[in-house]
Amino acid sequence: MAKSLRSKWKRKMRAEKRKKNAPKELARLKQALSLDKKGEAVMADVEEIATVVPAAKIKKQADVNMAEVEGDDGKMDMDSKRNKTTLLDENGQYPSWMSQRQAKKLKGKRMSKKSGQGKKKKKGISW
Secondary structure: OOOOOHHHHHHHHHHHHHHHHHHHHHHHHHHHEEEEEOEEEEEHHHHOOOOOHHHHHHHHHHHHHHHHHHOOOOOOOOOOOOOOOOOOOOOOOOOOOOOOOHHHHHHHHHHHHHHHOOOOOOOOOOO
């Protein structure tokens, strides 16, 4: 898709904008990564652009996360108070993701089961 004149124009203008801003962006990256006398990046400049987290802290988090995953059974946290066949919760409410039409259909099925067979079909041809 994306072959309309408007999208071609937008793409062209974005490319020109990238060309125009490239020198500024390059200068900013070089300034952020400039090395001081010790050979380390200047952290004050880097912290303005990105969040700096020590590697040891990230490794600890990864170890903790892996331990949690191993202990987990891999099951989703489900709403256990919901009836699986009717999808009603303890208050008689359907889930929020269900449409009104679908809820009405399920209610009709539920009511027909309660009142016996519900409407019986007539035999033969109906005119």
